[in-house]
Amino acid sequence: MLDLSNPSLAASRPAGAASxxxxxxxxxxxxxxxxxxxxEARGFPLGALRLLASARSAGRTLPFRxxxxxxxxxxxxxxxxxxxxxxxxxxxxxxxYAPIAVAAGAVVVxxxxxxxxxxxxxxxxxxxxxxxxxxxxxILANPNCVAxxxxxxxxxxxxxxxxxxxxxxxxxxxxxxxxAAMEELRASTAAYLRGEPYAPTVLPHPYAFNLFSHNxxxxxxxxxxxxxxxxxxxTRRILDAPxxxxxxxxxxxxxxxxxxxxxxxxxxxxxxxxxxxxxLAAAPGLRLVDDRSANHFPMPSEASGRDEVLVGRIRxxxxxxxxxxxxxxxxxxxxLKGAALNAVQIAEALRA
Amino acid sequence: MLDLSNPSLAASRPAGAASxxxxxxxxxxxxxxxxxxxxEARGFPLGALRLLASARSAGRTLPFRxxxxxxxxxxxxxxxxxxxxxxxxxxxxxxxYAPIAVAAGAVVVxxxxxxxxxxxxxxxxxxxxxxxxxxxxxILANPNCVAxxxxxxxxxxxxxxxxxxxxxxxxxxxxxxxxAAMEELRASTAAYLRGEPYAPTVLPHPYAFNLFSHNxxxxxxxxxxxxxxxxxxxTRRILDAPxxxxxxxxxxxxxxxxxxxxxxxxxxxxxxxxxxxxxLAAAPGLRLVDDRSANHFPMPSEASGRDEVLVGRIRxxxxxxxxxxxxxxxxxxxxLKGAALNAVQIAEALRA
Numbered sequence: 001m002l003d004l005s006n007p008s009l010a011a012s013r014p015a016g017a018a019s020x021x022x023x024x025x026x027x028x029x030x031x032x033x034x035x036x037x038x039x040e041a042r043g044f045p046l047g048a049l050r051l052l053a054s055a056r057s058a059g060r061t062l063p064f065r066x067x068x069x070x071x072x073x074x075x076x077x078x079x080x081x082x083x084x085x086x087x088x089x090x091x092x093x094x095x096x097y098a099p100i101a102v103a104a105g106a107v108v109v110x111x112x113x114x115x116x117x118x119x120x121x122x123x124x125x126x127x128x129x130x131x132x133x134x135x136x137x138x139i140l141a142n143p144n145c146v147a148x149x150x151x152x153x154x155x156x157x158x159x160x161x162x163x164x165x166x167x168x169x170x171x172x173x174x175x176x177x178x179x180a181a182m183e184e185l186r187a188s189t190a191a192y193l194r195g196e197p198y199a200p201t202v203l204p205h206p207y208a209f210n211l212f213s214h215n216x217x218x219x220x221x222x223x224x225x226x227x228x229x230x231x232x233x234x235t236r237r238i239l240d241a242p243x244x245x246x247x248x249x250x251x252x253x254x255x256x257x258x259x260x261x262x263x264x265x266x267x268x269x270x271x272x273x274x275x276x277x278x279x280l281a282a283a284p285g286l287r288l289v290d291d292r293s294a295n296h297f298p299m300p301s302e303a304s305g306r307d308e309v310l311v312g313r314i315r316x317x318x319x320x321x322x323x324x325x326x327x328x329x330x331x332x333x334x335x336l337k338g339a340a341l342n343a344v345q346i347a348e349a350l351r352a
Numbered sequence: 353m354l355d356l357s358n359p360s361l362a363a364s365r366p367a368g369a370a371s372x373x374x375x376x377x378x379x380x381x382x383x384x385x386x387x388x389x390x391x392e393a394r395g396f397p398l399g400a401l402r403l404l405a406s407a408r409s410a411g412r413t414l415p416f417r418x419x420x421x422x423x424x425x426x427x428x429x430x431x432x433x434x435x436x437x438x439x440x441x442x443x444x445x446x447x448x449y450a451p452i453a454v455a456a457g458a459v460v461v462x463x464x465x466x467x468x469x470x471x472x473x474x475x476x477x478x479x480x481x482x483x484x485x486x487x488x489x490x491i492l493a494n495p496n497c498v499a500x501x502x503x504x505x506x507x508x509x510x511x512x513x514x515x516x517x518x519x520x521x522x523x524x525x526x527x528x529x530x531x532a533a534m535e536e537l538r539a540s541t542a543a544y545l546r547g548e549p550y551a552p553t554v555l556p557h558p559y560a561f562n563l564f565s566h567n568x569x570x571x572x573x574x575x576x577x578x579x580x581x582x583x584x585x586x587t588r589r590i591l592d593a594p595x596x597x598x599x600x601x602x603x604x605x606x607x608x609x610x611x612x613x614x615x616x617x618x619x620x621x622x623x624x625x626x627x628x629x630x631x632l633a634a635a636p637g638l639r640l641v642d643d644r645s646a647n648h649f650p651m652p653s654e655a656s657g658r659d660e661v662l663v664g665r666i667r668x669x670x671x672x673x674x675x676x677x678x679x680x681x682x683x684x685x686x687x688l689k690g691a692a693l694n695a696v697q698i699a700e701a702l703r704a
Contacts, residue, residue: 185561193541205653206651209607224667232670246670247616249665253606255563262603300561301562312565315574315576316574318598319517319599
């Protein structure tokens with residue numbers, strides 16, 4: 001049985017080594033479905049694939065590489081023989097079952113927030129801090145979707161010129177709240193267009209042609225919501241910039257599956273838009289969409305279903321008289337780079 | 353005939369003076385329709401009401417106070433006997449016909465950008481800089497919708513503590529691009545939900561469950577678009593803060609008629625959220641929506657059709673270590689405070 005849990009073994013294992021037994025925990029969720037698609041599209045080597053979910057979903061099947069795979073109920077015995085477990089079933093499930101999976105010999109890549117701030121657990125965006133992978137002791141954390149997408153665009157600049165201060169305003173898609181929220185956006189919008197009332201059940205506010213401050217609970221001391229505080233803490237960790245001042249407003253917009261963000265980046269010195277454009281164009285995982293004459297910049301409609309994070313509207317922030325702040329607009333697929341794709345990229349990097 | 357064009361006369365005229373003859377130029381547009389509704393809802397005194405539009409619309413009728421008013425074609429002769437002309441038919445029409453209306457004895461309140469930066473034309477949000485009204489020489493400019501909505505929330509703070517720097521990210525509704533854009537949002541979304549293709553004709557990008565950088569042309573030198581540069585210039589003028597550094601990203605979101613904005617405000621000294629909340633709660637034209645425990649903050653669904661600008665998410669910006677920056681979230685009806693209502697409020701203030 002392939003053992004990915006030992007980093008020194010993983011590092012020395014040649015490409016094309018024995019294919020691991022992979023389990024997906026939360027296979028029926030919005031991210032779970034994308035994990036399956038990513039594994040299939042990228043030809044991830046699989047000794048076997050096991051789909052784990054709640055008792056409610058057990059017995060159903062999901063298609064994979066032309067076959068139907070039966071979903072099994074997640075139990076404490078589920079991880080026998082599993083080499084790699086991709087968790088995407090919420091923080092509570094991860095806290096309970098990830099240690100069990102590790103004890104059974106699996107490496108866990110966890111998409112929840114359960115372990116992201118645990119100093120013993122690497123929080124990884126492979127293009128940004130792939131070196132942190134080697135530190136793992138069985139669990140690796142997949143970042144918050146905004147942090148993952150933002151850091152892909154921030155890292156190439158931060159490496160060249162340390163970032164001194166960040167400000168973000170987000171435009172976050174329904175998918176971040178799961179498949180049911182995406183369906184609520186579709187159904188409530190259809191009802192609105194028919195002139196019919198619709199009572200939201202997944203999100204706390206009407207969603208049809210509406211937007212609202214992110215629905216995570218507010219920290220009474222700071223007035224920031226949980227999503228914003230996650231992005232701040234995780235962005236600092238991924239960029240290895242402890243204490244970096246980050247201001248952020250997280251807003252849920254009526255978009256299905258790609259997150260957008262307006263980012264203002266203050267540096268210690270002037271960084272020209274031309275230099276930033278060159279660095280971003282050359283960076284992995286990014287695609288420059290910055291056509292001023294055609295008014296063509298990153299959009300959710302072009303980022304959805306796409307691996308790359310789109311970056312554009314690169315300009316010197318006219319709101320900072322020092323000229324040391326750049327503004328840019330970044331859009332990435334929340335389910336891909338913001339979740340499933342990054343998790344699979346972590347798994348690929350472990351095998352590389 | 354009532355002469356509102358002489359400010360000293362206007363200032364001395366008692367309430368309940370003879371009712372003016374009012375013309376609406378661009379009566380069939382999204383803002384034109386709201387102008388009619390505002391005049392009706394607010395009981396604006398009218399000697400007569402004339403609806404002016406292009407030859408294409410002439411002969412149609414629009415309902416007003418239970419009657420049908422026939423739309424007349426706009427010509428150079430249209431303004432004979434008109435005391436007050438509310439223009440909302442684009443910059444070109446305003447540039448051509450507003451001087452003709454003034455020469456015919458009318459006061460013009462212009463909703464286009466034609467005269468907003470003309471030093472001889474007051475640019476007015478009555479709650480903010482109503483004193484500027486008295487300077488007019490026949491034309492008054494109604495601000496850009498983002499500038500009008502933002503300054504209602506900024507002025508009560510700026511008056512108490514001079515603002516030193518501003519940063520905005522907007523979430524702008526379809527209505528800012530007119531009634532046809534609102535219809536394109538509805539129709540393209542309906543097509544999307546049916547799984548059918550839709551070719552946009554009004555806006556340059558797909559709009560269903562999508563967002564994009566504001567479609568105004570980009571200034572090649574700065575990389576800012578025309579909408580952003582308008583907001584910067586007009587906000588400075590309305591707040592009487594020449595040279596105030598303002599950074600901004602304007603984004604069109606799939607919302608029908610209310611603009612939202614995340615605003616970060618740097619002051620010369622610390623301003624606490626508690627103080628800001630008190631000042632904003634007491635300010636005219638604003639409504640505080642800032643319930644952290646219920647996660648209830650300003651939303652387009654609650655601002656649409658409403659006169660007040662909603663403000664909330666008031667907190668100290670954790671991205672500024674000096675503690676001198678406040679963050680807040682502001683939403684206002686683009687067609688009301690962002691356009692028609694503010695124009696009618698200017699007309700009311702002229703009569704007061």
